[in-house]
Structures are given as C-alpha cells and as structure tokens.
Amino acid sequence: MITIGTVAANFTRDLEQNYATIEQYVAEARTQGVDFLVFPEAAIGGYLSSLGNHGDTQKNSTRSLPPAISLDGPEIARVQSIVGDLVVAIGFCELGEDGETRYNTAAVLDGNRIYGSYRKVHQPLGENMSYSSGTGYDVFDTPVGRIGLQICYDKAFPEAARIMALKGAEIIASLSAWPAARTATAENLQDDRWTYRFNLFDTARALENQVFWVAANQSGTFGSLRYVGNAKIVDPGGNILDTTLLGSGMAVAEVDIAESFTAxxxxxxxxxxxxxEVYGMLVEADTDPDTSADFAWRDLAHA
Known part of the structure; x- marks a missing residue:
C-alpha cells in the first residue's frame, strides 16, 4: 500500500512564495502519511501570464517569462532539501544544455535523487513561442512504483499516456496549469467547458490504460489565466478517489497498486x-502531420 497526494495551488514568479507553498503541502502530506506527492506544472517560478497571440514570448516579453533553471541548480536542490524522503513530482521551466533553450519540464525526485525528468511534447496556443518541445516519453523506477510524467495539454493525446503504459507505468502524474475557457466562461468554473474537458481526460486516460492517474493543477489566477484546480487521483477503473475541486488544497488516497492491477x-x-496491426497510420511515423491530418479529415468527410 502507498498513499498518494496531489496539489492544487497557486504559483507565481515569487520563488520564496513557491518554496513556502511547497513546504506547506509537504508538511501536510507528512501528517497524512503520503508517500508520493504531485505538484502542478510550473510550481517553481510560475507559468506564462497568457496564451495565444498575446502570450509571453522570448522576443517580446522576456521579463515576464518564468526563471529558467537547471536540473542540477540551486532551485531544485532547495526543493530536495524541503521534501527529504518524500517522492515528489514537480514542474518548472528548465534551462537546456546550451544555456539558452527553455523547456516546460517536470521531474520526479526526493531529497537524495532525481529519478527522471520529462520535457513537455505537446504545446497549445502559442506556447512554442516560449518553450522548445520535448521529444519522447519515459517511465522511471522510484521507491513508490514505476512513474510516467506528462504535462497539461499532453493529456489530450491518448498516445502519450499509452506509450508510458506500454513501458510499464503504474502511476502517471499529469502536471498542469490548466485554465478556464478564454471565451464564454461559465459563471461557476466547475461547470466551465475546459474544466469538464480536464476532468474527462483524467478519467479517460486512467481507464483506457488501467493505471493510476494523478492530476495536479494550478489554482487561482496568474496574469490573464484563471485556473480550474481539480487536482485528483483516479484509479485504473476510472474512479475518482479524491479531488480538490476548484479550490486550493490536496487530494489524498491510499492505494494498493498490485491488488488494483490484478482486479x-x-x-x-x-x-x-x-x-x-489494424491501426494503420496511428502506429506509423508521420513525417508531415498537418498534411496527414488534412487527408484523414477529407477521407472521413467522403466516407
């Protein structure tokens, strides 16, 4: 048996505030016997202040970008000093090996070791103006199980979770800075269409891959973005074991991975x-995704 926790909270450019929030939830996790704790995307330094045509970019708005940090830098070391023997997944803006390129990254670590890191592959609404894209999905052996990482928009692509499940992931941690809809936002954000999609993707990805799915998300507001929270733990049957709903907080669930997988x-x-063998182009490398998608839609229209 292990106990999983996942966080909905607000993280900004104020690193000291970020560390204080991390300390708060680590302390709370310890009181509840949590073994694995997931923080949101961009928990160290905050996310972009807006998306789309007015999003943060290196060319236009470098001052508003989150700080770019290295895996072996003092910021990650500070987090490790806070978490101790607790295994944690956390998101941040990573500085690439060339000292210039930025990646939207998540890492799984404890106080003594970084078990692995992941650079976000799928980028929505102009995010690629601020970050370079990652190139693959790995899974990492940790004291709490075999863990896969993905970030936010990745959850809209079933291939991302499926490849990690095929690599033996028992837990997939999905770290997000997922906002409400930009237009026609619902008065109650829990009823917002983007909140609905966030929750639907979480349960669908868990069920179709029969894995434990742990979703963390930012809450509150930053810049023009209003986040929808809804951190949650989903079992391999697609059942939500605990959720924060819209507010800041921590969802917690005790799980038996081996027994659940057997059942x-x-x-x-x-x-x-x-x-x-019958999936066709879904399992073949595509050198021109835009053209391929266009042909696929034309074929469906004339079917």
Missing part, C-alpha cells in the same frame, strides 16, 4: 487486447 486487469486487459 482491474483480470478480465478485460486493454494493453493486452490491443490490435496494432
């Missing part, structure tokens, strides 16, 4: 029952 996968085991 959920004893009959219909989705990974075993795949038929990749």
């Amino acid at each position: 959920m996968r004893a009959g219909m085991f989705h990974l075993r029952d795949r038929r990749p």
